[in-house]
Structures are given as C-alpha cells and as structure tokens.
Amino acid sequence: MAINRKPIVAVAAAAVVSVSLAACGGGSTSGDGGGSSKEASKGGTLYYLTRTSAEHMDPQRMYVGRDLSNMNRLVYRGLTTFPITDDPDAKFSVVPDLATDTGTASDGGKTWEFTIRDDAKWEDGKPVTCEDFKYGISRTFATDVITGGPNYILSYLDVPVAPSGLPEYNGPYKGDHQEDYDKAVTCDGAKLTLHFRNAWPDFNYAAASLRSFDPYREDKDQGEKSNYQIFSNGPYKLEGKWDATQGGTFVRNDQYTESSDESDSRQANPDKIVYTQGLENEVIYDRIIADSGDDAYAITDRRVPPAYYTQVTGEVADRSSLVDSPYVSYLLPNFNQMKNLKVRQALYMATDVVASTTALGGDKAGTPAKSIVAPNIIGYAENPNFTAPPEGDPEAAKALLEDSGEKLPYPIKFTYAGGTPTLDKQAAALAEGWKKAGFKVTLDPLTDTYYTIIQKPSNDADVVWGGWGADWPSIATVIPPLFDSRINLTENSNGQDYGNYKSDTVNKMIDEAAQIADVDEQAAKYTEIDDQLGKDVAYIPLELTKFYFVRGSKVTNYINNPMTSGFPDLGAIGVEN
Amino acid sequence: MTSQAPLLSVKDLKVHFPTQDGIVKATDGLSFDLESGKTLGIVGESGSGKSVSSSAILGLHRGTSAKVSGEIVLNDTDLLTISDEQMRRRRGKNVAMIFQDPLSAMHPYYTVGNQIMEAYLVHNKVSKREAKTRAIEMLDRVGIPQPDRRVNDYPHQFSGGMRQRAMIAMGLINNPGLLIADEPTTALDVTVQAQILDLLQDLQREFNAAIIIITHDLGVIAEMADDVLVMYAGRAVEYGPCKEILTHPEMPYTWGLLSSVPDVTGDTDARLIPIPGLPPSLLNPPSGCAFHPRCTHKDKVKGNLCKTEMPELLPGNRGPEHTKRCHLADPEQIYFTEILPEIAPDLVEEFAEVNPDGSVGDAEPVRSSDAAAEAEEKKI
C-alpha cells in the first residue's frame, strides 16, 4: 500500500502493514538527479530526519522497509544482504554477509545450508556464532512475546503444527517442543541448516530483506523488554538508549572490522548518524530546503509534500531525487457485490489512471502501473489483460456495461481511505471516469476505520482501494497474501483479500507454485496466476508510487537503492567534512 | 431664595450624548440654586435626566463622549471651566456623592475601612493610621455599632442599611459643602430607609452641608427637601419650595406623579390615576411641551399650543419662587377641582390654605404679572 495514505493517524492493522515493505522493489526510471552527488568521504555526522517512529528495533519484530534496510546497513548483519547500487534497472541480487556464501538449497528448495563467518563480532567483542542465528530464528515462534514481525518462518519451517494452525513449538522463552525446533534448525560448528516443509527457493533473498533470520544473542534477550534494544554486529552501535519517540544516535562500533564484511555494502562513511523521529513532513522539508546548519547534512525517508513541489527548483532541484518505490496501489472490485465479470471489465476500462495520478501530484507522485506487482520484482510481467490506455476507454467500457445485461446506470459505491483533499480529489477523478461509462458512483471516504470496515465480509462497497509492496523481491510475497482465499477469508474478516476474491483455480495454482524449487520457474508460475487474476479482474492496477526526496547540500554519495526499497542507502551515504 | 450668592448655582446645564442614532439630550437646559444647609429634591422617572445632571456636577462625564455645557458654579468656581486635575481635587472634598445601591457602589475586594480611608487620604496629608482613626470616627458617627471592629469588614459582611451608612460616612469624611444623594434609599426597606433619611438630616444639621437628593419617590422628597425640582425629558418642568409644590402643583406631570402613587392614609376605594403612555425618547423628544403626548389636560390649552410650542419655565399665580413649564392658564383651579378631590378628598381644604411661603391661612396671592416681571429680572 502506498505510504502516505493516512495523513496523521495510520490506524488500522493493515495501515501498519502499509509501511512495512521489506527490502525489495525499487527503481526503474530516475528523475531529476537521482544518483550520488559527490564522492564519499569518511567522517562527519549524518542527520536522519523522519516523521514516523520505528515501532520495533528488535530484528525479529521489525517489519518496516525503511528500518529493515537501514538497520541492516548499520547494526544488524544477516546471512545475506543486497549490494549497493543506484541503477534503477539493476536486477535483484544478493551477496553473502555473515555467511560465507549466499547459501545452498537442496531437496527441491526445502533445505538450506549456510556457513557462518568466524571473524564477525558483536559489539562486546564476542564472535557471532551459528547458535546466535539459531536462537534468533527461534524467537519468531514466541508469538506471545515477539509480535509484529514477519512470520513466514512459522509456515515454512518443518516443525509439527497444532490444530490452531500455529506450530507446537512456542519459542525459546517457554520452550515447549524445543526438540522439534532443534531438529528443523541445526548448527554443526559454523554450518547452519534449515529444513522447510515447502520449497523456499528464494530464501536467501528473504534473509537479505527481512531481519527475521538475523542472529540474536540469547544472553541479551529480555523478550518484550528488548524491543528497543540494539545490540550491534555492524559498523555502528547505538550511543546510549533508543528513545521510542525521539530516536537515537549511532556511533562507530570498534568491534566491527571491514575484513569481516565482504559484502561491500557498508561503506560506513559518517562517524556518527543522528536519528530524529517525530518531525512533521513540512518541518522536515522546510529545514532541508533551507539547508542551514546541521540540516545541510540531513537526509530523510519522507516524500516531498505536493505543496512544496514548487520550491524544488534551481539549487534545491540539484539536491532532489525521484525514483520508483516498490509500492503499487490498486482497486479491488468486491466479489460479493460485483459478481458480473463484464461489469468488472467495464469498471477497469473506465478507470482513468492518468487523472487519478494527476490528482495525487502528477509524475512526482506515481506512474501508471500495469500489474499489481512492481516492475523490478522477480516474476514481474505486464499483465496482458490490462490493455486499456492509462486514461481509460469510456466508450469500450460503456459497450461492455451495456453488454452485461445489468440495468443502467449501474450504481457502485467506492470506499476509500480518505480524509485529505488529495485523496478526495483522487477518488473524484476516478469517479469522473466511471460516470462517463455509465456507472452511478457513490463516494464513501473513510479515515481511521477504513481497514476495519473493508475487512468485514459483509461490507457492501462495490470497489475498495488497496496498496501493497512485496516483502522480498518475489512475486510470491504479493499474490498469495492478497488473493489466496484460504488464508484470508474467515467468518469475521477477509484478511487482506479485501475484494473477497475466491477462486479455486487460483488457489490450486498457488499450491503448485509453492512446490516449485527453481526461483525463475516459480516466478513464471506466479506470472500465470497474475494473468488469471487479470482475466477475472480481481484487481485494477492504479499507479506505482514514486519517491521524491530532497537532501542536504553537504550529503555525499547519495544513493536511492532500488534493492533497499528506494530509500536512501545508509551503506553508501557520507557527508562532507 | 436670598440674594446672597448660593453655594451651588447651576445655569443652563446641558448634557448631550452623541450616539450613532443622533444626540441624546439627557439634560437640556437645567438651572437651579442651592444654599448651604438646604436640601434640593430632584424628582423624575428613569431617563428624566436627574442622575445625569448630578454626575455632571461631579464632573464624572469628563473623559467620555458626553458634551456638557452651561455653568456649574460651586463656591464661586465654574466647575466646567477648571482642569481635570482641579476637578479631581474637588471631588470627594467639596462635593461628594452617595449612590442607590450601596452593595455595587463599594468595591467587593476591599474592606469598608480601606475604602473610607482612601477618600480621606486622597485629600489630606495624613498617615494611614490617622486616616483609619478618622474612618472609625465616621463609622461611629453614622451609627455603625463596634466601628473599630467593623472597619475591617468587607462590604458583603454589612447589611444593606449599614452599607449605605458606610457610604454616607465615606461621602462626609472630608466635610464637603455639597452632598449628592442619588436614590439613596431606593434599594432599602422602609424601616431602614427611615433610619437613613433621619441620619442624613441629622448630619446635614451637623455639617451644614447642602444636599441634592435625587429620587422618584415623592414621599422621600416630602420628608427631606426644602426645594423641589421636577424633571421630565431632561428639563425642569416645575421648581419651587417643597411644601408649595406638593400642595399646589401646577404642572400636569407633577399631578400625575402625585395621583399615581397610593399612600398609606388615603381612601382605599379611590382609583389610581396613572399617567398614560410611556416616558419619551430623549433621542426624538416630542415637539412643543415634551409631556403633551401623555397630558390629559392639553385640550384645555387653545390652538394646539402644547404640541407646537415649548412652554418656558415661568412663575404662575403663586409667586416668583414657584415656576413651572406649562401653558395651562389656571392650573390651580384644575388641580383643586379635578385632581385632588379624586385622590385625597379629605385634604382639599387643608391644601388650599397653604400659602406660597409655606404659612397656612388667608393671604393675598401674588399677581401673576408681577411674578413674571420678577422672574424676567432674575434672568438678567
């Protein structure tokens, strides 16, 4: 889901999800001056200004794309990581990090082996061991303590499952059925072996994207209380304590050696990185545009507010970057309401993505999408069913609607996450297009209760709005979570299948894909599923969100890495001395 | 009235308030004299200009938008010509004032003693201690029991009567030549009113002060005043010695005031004769005699004169001291034949015997032409 949907309060469950994209996705076309400005140099202090506070600093609990990639660069090294690049068209790739290689899959992608380096150390000087990895991965199973983080491991790891659907193993704290886990994850010296129930051919991508599989020191674990504890094995460590609302300061970790890190993804240029959370977007951009004092050394993950676009000219424009984000926003026809395929097709045909994007802020806000999957995800293909021009084809839509056998004008209710003029303008622009085709549109803006309401199976909206980004660069983290009716639809909620889409064909194809061991073959299968979704008009793609940033003038080697969600890459960025 | 210069002489006093809708002539050409030790009663309804006139004597309109003109001569000084500072020094020292509602007229947050002392300290170079002693003395004089203790009380701890006594103490603490009492007993019960009126009279004798008492209650006037000035729509409509005015009123408005209030001795079957209509607007006063729209006797004047021409304040048949603003030719006869028998039939004869000088019995009425001539002289 697109990030800024909720102006102040990002309330519902799924809204939290909306910012929680793992390291993946990324650029395609670079806008005005996307890349680095000056050569990197060591030293100085970098200021990171942001609005949203990190909810978790616990590696097994963090799920926000920005935090996942930033902390990976600074303090939490994983099995693998993504290399530094600012090439928007770069293909995703992973490099070894704390493991000696990118891992070896066997048994059709069900078994993975890594060898842990022997020269990496924690900030207290103790070596990072295989046992630390094993312990770290086990923490996700303590679902009563380690909440909020990615939980893929629960359904993949080969441990017995209780009737509730959760594994019988309940994490290291209570330690019930510890033996199950000890069988599934083993350490043989430095060799870490993981056994999965299903094929996970791109596990090493997931390990680079998420921090779920990062090591954790058992003696430092205080469960819930460790949420904001940062115990580093990376080039920086936290100075003092992390303040949940205000942030904290990172300084160099003297136990980190460059020789222990061959990923080439941590240049660690600044001596110090100061994180300031809780600033309003307007304040952040007032400061960065003014570029005075420390703000000349500042970067941010917040997009330029549309009202400030006109200020990004001349010298300021030289400090700006416009890149693709990994987030796609889309519409979902409600299959409980809009059962007629022709009507859904007509709706798609009539959807004016150009007007919608313009309402959001034009080419600095997004570009028309051709699939629910972002273009740089492995398995992306333009969905062949979405062939209408971006501005829609009302004539064709009208014809389809007339052909559908329904009474015209066809009444539809569009429920969307509103509450700001921009979002209301977008909804109005969409409605305008639909009206031309013979729909009678009722707009239903919701604010805080948006996800709660559209998640109700009884919701009577005909069309709802949605947004998504992949957790790691795999189409497998897009289609099943959104369209597998078996994991989403329950009596009380439709999960993330807000359109109540239910197709046995698609479910069956998902099962087939899960069995495929080869990454590319699996991706191809998912592309097929996407095609089926397109045929059913299970969704209508809107735009791929753009990231539009400005940075301080003394920031060097500025890179928006498409592999780390398009956010500024802290592995590369430095400041002038 | 004697030829010797009076303590206070008000001549052609006008107090006009400019408003968005036009000029409100609250007081419009008022003249009267007052000697030391004497009491002038000013009577009228709300909006007749009686309070405005007395505020003007104290210079309380200074600094506001009110336009005050004419002459207010107190102790040979025209108060309208002196500076603000000079006026301030006279306030409370040469002329003091007490008000209708003693609760709201005293500051709720300061003790009674503090407020009385303040009046003394501002005009006398004395220590606070001396001022307090003086305040206690004055409280004792006005009949506050245990004054040395009550001096530290706040106004709300006093009863209504005691508050008014304290106000009088405050007014008289500098021994002013003139005391203006604006409806001093209206907010009080009758027994308390009697106490206060007695006190005022006692103190007047003691201090030889001149008093202007402003009220709507002719009963208070009857008990207190030497002279009476009846005001209507910003002007004096009848002026003369108290007894004369109350027994031989010559202006229909005065008749109305007398006949519209019952008294505790009169005939209970008698019907009150109200003044019809409402008091006039001061923004647009009626043409001619301001009272004519409510006057039941205007038909007795020929030629619609009441409507077209404002009568002068002139003596009638009763001598030069009794002036009135009315066109009626023989008001005495009308009063004694039409009005008095209605409201107090038992008093007709007694009233008729009262002479203009206040004596009772046969006396030759002063001829009207002489009186008029004398009045003309006086004007010059």
Next chain:
Amino acid sequence: MTAYIIRRMFTGIIMLIVMSMVTFLLFFSSPVNPEDFACGKNCSPALKAQTKKALGYDEPVTTQWVKFAKGVFVGRDFPDDPALKESAPETIAECPAPCLGYSRTTNSTVTEQIKEAWPISLSLAITAFFMWMIGGIVFGVIAALRRGSIIDRGIVGASLVFYAFPTFFIGLFLYKFLAIKWEIVKIPEYVPISEGGVSVWFQGLLLPAFTLSLVYMAGYVRMTRAFVLESMGEDYLRTAKSKGLAPRKVLYKHSMRAALTPLVTMAGLDLAGLMGGAIITEQVFNYPGLGKLAVTATRNFDLPLVVGIVLVLAAVVIVANLVVDLLYAVIDPRVRVG
C-alpha cells in the same frame, strides 16, 4: 478548610475511578482491534488470537479493569503469564505500584513514560503560561484603555487572527520563519535543565512556548479587555472616581483588581490542561511531552498508556480546580470555601 480539601479529594478520586472505567469502555467499544496493530502483516486468525492473549485483551473488560485497579495498588507483571515467568523470568517487565500499566509500544511502564514526559510538558506549560499571562494582560489593558482607537482595533484584530488560525499553522509558520529561515531562535529541542542549564533549556523551549502562548494570549487579551471594560462600568468605579482618586489609582487599584480576578480561574484551569500536554504544539515541534505521548498512544491503540495519561491529566485538572477554588477564596473575600 482541611475538611473541605479532604472532601474535594474524595470526590476527585471517585471521578478518577469513573474516568478509568469510561476510558476502558470507550477503548473496547471502538471498532478497531488493538491486536491487529501488534500482530503485523500476514496474520492468521490463530496468530491474531495469540497476540490478543499476549496483550491481555482476551479477558472481559471488567476483569481487565479490576486487574488494572489492583495494579495501581500492588503493582503487576507484564506479561502476566506465570508459565513465562517461570521459564524466562528475564522477559517479564515488573511494574511496581502505583502501576498504571505497561505500554507495549514504548516498552516501559506507563508511570515511567509519564515521568519522562511530564517535566517536558511542565516546562512548556509554565513558560507559555508566563508569556501569555503577561502579554494577555498588558495588551488587554491597553486595548481596554484605548477602546475604539486604532491601537485597540489592532490588538483585538491581531488576537482574533491568532485565535482563528489553527495552532498547527501558527506553529509551523513560526518554525519555518523564526527558526529555519531567519535563524532567530534555535530549532526547538527539549534539553533538561540538569543537562544544559537554564539558558539552553529556555532557548529550546522558546518557540513552542511562544506558539502556545500566542494562541492562549489571543483569548486572554480579549478576556482582559472585556473584564477591564466591564469593571469600568461598575458602580464602585464611579464611587472611586467620585472620591477624587487619581485616574491611575482608579485603574490599578479598583478596576484591575476586579478585572483580573476572574482570569485566575481560567488561567489555573488552562495551565492545568496544558500540564497534560499541548497536543498540537508538541506535535509540531516534536516535543516529547505528555501531549505527544497521548497522540502516539491513541494512534497505536496503546490502552494502558491512554488510560494512564487520561488519569494523570484528570488528576491534575481536579487538583488545579481545587487550588483555583482555594485561591479564589483568598482573592475574593466574598467567596468562602467549606
């Protein structure tokens, strides 16, 4: 007097109990489920139920409230899970009495959170309070004395403008120009006196306090002006003038005393309200006081934190009310408490 205070305190405590109940009820009648927040993405129903249990929200509201109330007196453990306490005691957060709860989003006890945020809100409130009281009264009196003049109209107009504009806007505007563009003041930041001394503390406080004071000052200018004008029409002012007092004395001793007394009530309550945090100002200037904490807590559906802040704020207001009433009895001799 003591009896009066005890009686007021007693009713205050009852009010606090009722308020805590109402907050609980409101929280649980909201359509949003707190477990959805905590659970994260891709949450299966089983996982959600698990999370709900871990948060302690699976029990009936009444039970939860009773546990909360008990915690205030004897303290609690979080999570309240005997099995976990036995197997992994290091993961249990202790919350000693008076325990207002444990906030999961900030990973500390509510008491600790409030203790941290309180001095910040207090600094802000008191600094702003002095600014707006001085400004409000000075400008209000000037406006009243020059009633109808250009100065009066200017002051009234300006206060109307500040009154009408949202705090958010004024705050951002001042931030942008005073701190960022012209660099007249430092970029606001809370530095405790113990760390940076009074001067640094004050410099960091200046802008938010000024913003806050502008908004309140607008109201106080208008009130002061109205009260002074009202007092100038009072009979006792006429009495004071007729005594021959100098205009200055009439103004300062008689008029001002009466005019400013009603301000005490409002000022006291406004200050108390602000001690609970100036929500918008703290938000704009990123000041981690109680107001910002309250917003974050609400946003994250962090019930214990919400309840804790509500109760602390309510307690402050209740006490402030009492203090104002007592103060009023001192200022106005007509008022007696008892």
Next chain:
Amino acid sequence: MTDQTVTSDSGSAKSAEQSSEFAASRLAGGDGRDAILEVENLRMYFPVKSSGVIRRTVGHVQAVDGVSFQVPAGGALGLVGESGCGKSTTGRLITRLYQPTGGKIMFEGKDIAGLSPKKLMPLRRDIQMIFQDPYTSLNPRHTVGAIVGAPLLIHNVVPKKKVLPRVQELLEVVGLNPEHYNRYPNEFSGGQRQRIGIARALTLQPKLLVADEPVSALDVSIQAQVVNLLQDLQREFDISFLFIAHDLAVVRHFCPEVAVMYLGKIVEIADRETLYNHPQHPYTQALLSAVPDVKQAAIGGRRERIRLEGDVPSPINPPSGCRFRTRCPLAQEICAKQEPPLLQIGERHKVACHFAGEIGQHPTKPVTARLLGIDDQGNPDPGATPDPNAVEQPGFADTWYDVQGGHLGAKA
C-alpha cells in the same frame, strides 16, 4: 433557645394539627365566600450544611416558619414585610416552586403541599405567578406570542391553530397591541413587559394569582397603570390574589386584607382599615411610621417615627420567644421565653404580641400570659391551664379575645 421554647413550639405544632378540622370549617371572607386557598402552619426550612468532611445538616434557614392564612375566593390578601421576612418564599411555596418542609396548602379544599410534580400539573393551571423583574423573567429569545402561548401548548388547552387568536386576545386584555405577538421582549418597555408577564399568567385562566412584587421594578407612573390593570382583571375574571410587596401603600391600595410578616412568621393580620389605622403589633407600627407620606408631610402632618434599632436577625438562629423582641421597644422577660401566639383580637384582626395595643396604649403586663398558662415573666404557672384554642389557625373565628380592656375573654 431554651428548652421551654422547644416544648412550646412542638406543642403548638401538634395542637395545630388537631384543630385543623375545626379550622377548615371556618368561613373566610366577610362576603361569606369560601376561602380558595387556606394555608396552615406552612414551613420552609432550607438546610445549612456543615463544613466537615461529611456535610451534615447543622441548621436550617427558617425562611417560613408556621404561617397560616386564608385567601378568599375572588379576594386579595396582601403579604408585606421587609426583605428576608419570608414573603416571597411563601409565594413560591404556594405555587409549589418549592416543596414545603411542613404544613398544609389547601387549594379549593385539596392539600397540594405534598403532591408530586405530575399530580400538580393540572393545578398549575389554576395557580399562576407574576414575577418582580420584567427584565429577567421573560426569555429574550422567544417572541411574546411564544411566551404567552406556551402554557396553552404545554397544557394542551386549545388546538394549535387557535393558540394565536387566544394570545392576541390576551395581549389586548392586558393593554398591548395584539399585532405585536411576534416581537421579542427587548422591544418592550418595563411596564409593557410586566403586562406580558401578566398575560402569560392569565393564559390558563387561573383561579389564584400569586403576584410577587409585581410593580416594584417599574417607574412610578407605570406602577399605577399595572396596579389598575390587575384590579380590572381581578374584577373581570374573578381571580383571587396573593399580593406580595414591600410597598405598604400599594398593598393597602390593592388588598382588603393584609398580613405583616417578620422573620418567617405572620405578626399581624387584619383587614386593611384596622391594620393601617389601628395596628397593634409594635413592628407593624414601626413599619407604618417609616413610610413617608407625601400628602401628610406636605402639610406638616407627619407622624412620629418609631425608630427600629439594628438589623433583622439571622433566620438560621432566630431569637427565642418572640422573634421581634431584639428590636422591640416593648420587650420584656416573657418575650424571650414565650413565643406569643397569633391571637384573634378583633372580628378580622389577629396579632402575635404579648403586649398588643395601639401606639401609646400598650399594656404593661402581658395580655397573653393566662392564656398560655404562664406567669407575667413567662415562667410556667402551675395554677393556670393553657387555652387550647390559643393556637394559630387560618381564617377568623366567630369569637375572639378582647385586649382593649386589658383583660382576656371571649366576646360574641
């Protein structure tokens, strides 16, 4: 308070109840018409709370303390007294704006003192009130038509569309322009507003009007207009009045019968000729002597003024025995010990004084002693028995005690 007073108080209350049957059977007016309102031993105590942790009631403001009187049908009873004497509270009790602490309010033979608000509803039509302040008693946001018509709608008396004609009729009755029904109160002068208040009170054609200081806020010339209007209305609609005022002259003018109250009690009640010309209670005498009289004063015929010292005592702790004794020039020992009963001393004249008598003719020995079974100093006299009829009752009996001759005894 001495113990003795307490016993005597409770004793009188008790016997009042016993004799109520007898009292109710009495006739009211001289014209032989029944009383429309009969008030018996009416009491209103406002509690005074302590300042302790638990607020106990530590005393009472005895605003009205055992008041009995009758209002004859079609007649008018005046209630006079100084501020704080309880006259307004009495008025509010009768209109049941307050719930009385004790006593009876018999309206047309039915006790309304303890009725629930619901049961009172139909009675509210019959008893209406006119208030003192015409500026605050009318809702400034309602039109005159709405104000006057509201009772009609509340009591559902006439169909909705007939409300306006009725309102206009009423406005005309009270001398206002009926076309002004859609104006607001602030467009009217004080006198006109009081007329609106009267029109509102008349809307439901009440049988009893309680007029609480109806003219005291008005200008003198307007007072007469309103008094005359009330008199006309009384005659035309046969309304009974309880006329409450501090202005003795206005009350005298309006009411054939007048009661004087002091500190929650009636001290003297009589027809107006007797009360104003031959008052027997020292308080009534002082009150009357304090009223300035224009016409008398003008010819120098001013009465000697009886000065009352000090202020009215607090109704929370009223003086023992006779409440007036602290300010009374006649007070003796007995006055502190025994409360004087409201004794009927003439055909239509009752007075509550141990030394009742006309000015200058007060007896030197208490006239009530034997009647109460006490000696002249107020101590119990074992030889004498109290007369059971010497208790306060509404209305007048056919027999009364003669104090004129200085001796007691019934006289036909």
